[in-house]
Amino acid sequence: MDDCLFCKISRGEIPSRKVYEDDEVLAFHDIRPAARVHFLIIPKLHIESMLSVEPAHAALMGKLMTLVPQLAREQGLGEGFKVNINTGRAGGQEVFHLHLHVFGGGPAAA
Ligand code: 5GP
Numbered sequence: 001m002d003d004c005l006f007c008k009i010s011r012g013e014i015p016s017r018k019v020y021e022d023d024e025v026l027a028f029h030d031i032r033p034a035a036r037v038h039f040l041i042i043p044k045l046h047i048e049s050m051l052s053v054e055p056a057h058a059a060l061m062g063k064l065m066t067l068v069p070q071l072a073r074e075q076g077l078g079e080g081f082k083v084n085i086n087t088g089r090a091g092g093q094e095v096f097h098l099h100l101h102v103f104g105g106g107p108a109a110a
């Protein structure tokens with residue numbers, strides 16, 4: 001996916017503040033944080049949105065979900081946090097590469 005923003009970030013062509021990376025997954029801080037801690041978890045595989053998720057993606061989706069509490073704790077959100085997956089234009093999605101928002105810790109710094 002040549003001109004997908006999050007594919008470019010996952011290939012390292014656009015810099016990001018990384019939270020976690022392995023062969024299949026990247027997590028990085030949101031450029032416009034909506035909370036004191038706000039990061040995104042993406043599969044490196046280009047999946048447009050939750051509307052494109054298929055049974056073949058089950059293991060990858062499970063991995064994304066199990067990374068949520070691990071990374072949230074590492075980012076200081078052990079008391080709790082919110083997870084949001086905006087899906088489709090009607091669901092507020094702006095970047096069409098599947099991503100989980102994880103945020104918490106109070107209001108973003110001004
Ligand atoms: P969506 O509305 O698609 O769920 O959210 C996309 C998110 O990506 C937004 O919260 C936005 O701030 C974030 N974002 C957009 N462009 C960039 C970027 O270049 N770098 C990073 N780190 N985040 C971005």
Ligand code: ZN
Binds near residue numbers: 004006008046
């Ligand atoms: Zn992509």
